[in-house]
Amino acid sequence: MGKKNGIQWKKLLWQYTLFTIGSVIYAAAVALFLDPNELAPGGVVGISVILNRLTGLPTGTLMLCINIPLLLAGVWKLGLRFLLSTIYVTFFSSFVVNLLTPYGPLTEDLLLGAFFGAVVLAVGIALVFRAGATTGGTDILVRLLKLRYKHIETGKLFFCTDLVVVICSMVVFRNVNTGLYALLSIMVFAIVFDVVLYGSDTAKMVYVVSEKEERIARRIMDELEIGVTYVHGQGAYTEKEKRVILCAAKKQLFPKVKEIVKEEDPQAFLIVSSASDIYGEGFKDHFAEEF
Template identity: 45%
Template sequence: MKTCGKNKQRYNCIEWRNHEARRVKEYILITLATIPYAIGIALFLDPNDLAPGGLTGISILVNRLTGIDTGSLFFILNIPILLLGMWKFGGKFILSTLYALALITFFTNVLQQYEPITHDRLMAAVAGSCLVALGMGVVLRCHATTGGMDIIVKLLRRKYPYIRTGSLFFMLDTFVVMFAGLVFRDPEAMVYAAISTTITTTALDKVLYGHDGARLIYIISGKEEAITESLLYSLQAGVTVLHGEGAYTQQKKKILMCVVDKKRAVKIEEIVKETDRNAFLIITSANEIYGEGYKNLFQEKI
């Protein structure tokens, strides 16, 4: 019993160390991610009167009306939303968000003292949006947020998990972009801000969910054993055998199912063609995959 107790204590100690190591890694990544985020705002979007949406865009608009630093406004406007986040997500979540928020405020205010990298609005919209999306995506992957609309979107994701994060941002940001057009009285700025918002939300989804790199494949063939052997030993692809039945013929059939990357999907297509030209092959995109070798089934949706 004592040995069991010691083993349990040792296991808990290892788990605690692993958890702390993950938290340290996350804070390092958050620190690095806030730099491109601040560069995107201070050196691209803000100096070109591009309000990209969200609380960042609102801060830029209020800056034009009041003259208060954009970074400081971003922090002030976040306070009521942070209180809402603390109520819904707890203290640990808010601690990492406050850390990210403080760094963004600091870096943005420091970088605004320098000349903007470009005055070309199209280039500013593209580069600034990609940098903001990169920073925001990494922070979200570290189970924190950059404050503002991120927290609102995280709350909405709980209620509507089938809507992607980027799509929710786009819906909320549209209102900010329209308001920006009224404040700046510049249709051109509104168009570029809309471009910026579209790029940000698209790039954000790529950072969070990755590219559509997986393929779900179904194979129905009279030579399933030969195909299975090629998939298992030539491609090292996992294969699941499903048992089906033809609705018209009522003939029993084995259906091969596997999930692979794009590169191996092409090779599987070649193997099937070479083995059985009469095979029935279905290749479709796999949006999200959970389980061994893929995403953790119990991990919170970002």
């Protein structure tokens, strides 16, 4: 029992370490790139940047105030444990935003601010998501939407919710250019966020139809340590029974799979498609939490 408790405490400590690192990265994106350049890239960050210019209240404080009702809504569907970790991330990131704001922007170039602000923001939020929480705000809304629409990638859900805020920023700031840079920012954010969150799990699903299926399968298993499955089929024209090779290879290994097939049978029929969700040994855990 004591050993089990020790493992749980270590897991919890690691989890909150990731929460802390992700929160600092997230806050740095807001305080050093986006907020000082009047870039409102959607969500609570964007709303807080807009309200900061209208009220003069600190952006970090506004982020916290807006998050409170959303946190209460989140506990209903996502549970108390989720809420506690998200409260920690929300309070800590808001505090760090206010702490870093006096240092001003790292760059006053709107293009650089929009691009690097989005990249840093995506990395911070993705780390928090992978650790099992959110940074509050529309992250909670996106998490709730993800429960309903599991087939839609998280970055795309962020893009849809953020677009509304960007349009509002154009109206409030009366500056189309700033709004367009903010729009660019959420596009970059959506791409980088999905790469950080899903990138290591993306792979190629490969079907190989060949007369030398045994040699190809053996080399793939021995040289690349990739599992191979035979799918039984039949040629429609020849009516001959065939064993079709099926395997899933991570992107970095796919060129080698292709090379093996080419070397063993240049006449092989190769079908390749992308796969973003693969569960089993070498890929995602069947019981891992969905983001």
